[in-house]
Amino acid sequence: MTDTTIAALIQRLRTTTGASDDDLRALEALPYTLRNYRENQSILRDGDRPSECCVIVDGFCVRSKTIEDGKRQILSIHIPGDLPDLQNLHLATMDHDLVALSNCALAFIAHSAIRDLIRSRPTVGDIFWRDTLLDAAVFREWIVNVGQRAAHNRLAHIIVELRERLRMVGRVTGDAFAMPLTQEQIGEAMGVTSVHTNRILRQLRLDGVLEFHRGTVKILNEHKLQELAQFDGRYLHSSPST
Amino acid sequence: MTDTTIAALIQRLRTTTGASDDDLRALEALPYTLRNYRENQSILRDGDRPSECCVIVDGFCVRSKTIEDGKRQILSIHIPGDLPDLQNLHLATMDHDLVALSNCALAFIAHSAIRDLIRSRPTVGDIFWRDTLLDAAVFREWIVNVGQRAAHNRLAHIIVELRERLRMVGRVTGDAFAMPLTQEQIGEAMGVTSVHTNRILRQLRLDGVLEFHRGTVKILNEHKLQELAQFDGRYLHSSPST
């Protein structure tokens, strides 16, 4: 088993899906091009028609939509091992943006190579399909978060979800982890203003729940955090039988 | 071409995807069981592990999630021709509920039959995969709607989206169409209370935009409606090349 740049993807798929070793090896063998993106650089824009899709090797990205009046909604936060634009395999045109939050390394794989692999190994197709279904499951929970929870619960939920996903790819050590968003971006993820985000963060800090500073979250009180987040991770379908 | 109960599905796929006639015929030939559900009857519940999935033949359904404190968020509204639980093909456990809004006729197809068909005709698999990706695209726009738009724009957007989708399956005639939700349910779709939903509907009526009465929407002023909805239908990917 050689070390590859798509190791985080493989790691996630290994524990999450029922992928066979053969399938994983076939995935590792996919030809890719590594490209680096700077913080805030746009990877794909609404309307683009890409012919390849990417695996996040390192760094964080977000998908977002901007509406007429300029307001922006962040739809999802993506971490190493994610395939944030896999849907383009079957939907020709991007209906949202994909942006690098931090400096990122992305491995691009041609749609044609993926299609060929899927045709020769249908079970790899199932793995990819499942991954897009997982994506949709996360969107569903995001709708609930934005639609039904008060802002402080909303923030706690986003934080817990992100931490769970980072854990699956081995990116959480101790009580702190990376969440390289500005307060403005956190607000765009929650559907509130940056001013209000700031006030919620202050309250959480004063209540001894967590600290957020320069893109790092540090959990101070796990119990209180859980209580706020009302997090039930079943929607992450993190074992093959779920 | 015989008339089948999954005609609405076929119609939608024919115009929306690049499905070949052979593929469509294969779909029509899938064995199914027709079952009827009453208004408000639950079809699948959070936690279920179904072994078949359904096509809506007639009637309306919603997918929803209920959180700890009892609040409910409607995630999507489904109409004839939709496959509202196709994700169970690869995600074993339901992470939300599927409920009949009105009396419904559903055609259930065994997962095994679908899997067999996909293995023998991979392009049918692509059609189904694409359909779940479309589902996710609608979720994304739903997040934007709930997260960024004011309540009256939100309602206008839901109405326009539903109308566009109903049009694709030939269920809009003139300026009126069915939307068999109670005001409470409309509120749950928008993330507002039923009281506020009522006030918004009154305002839209007084402004001469639309009337909503007993599950029917009647558009009074198309221009004002468009203005409110800020609707850009690209996310519905309604032609094969999008």
Added chain:
DNA sequence: CGTTGGGTTGATCGGTATCAAATAGCGTGG
């Protein structure tokens, strides 16, 4: 050091929730 992009705080406004109560419409049994 000056500039600049976050971050922080205060004051005020407005949209939506909440609570309470009245009304209307529909299905059912008498």
Added chain:
DNA sequence: CCACGCTATTTGATACCGATCAACCCAACG
């Protein structure tokens, strides 16, 4: 056909969450 009961709808009064507007602060960096 009518009375009843249920549910959905409607309206009013009040409270509060989060938006908005306006400063100011601070740390990083050229």
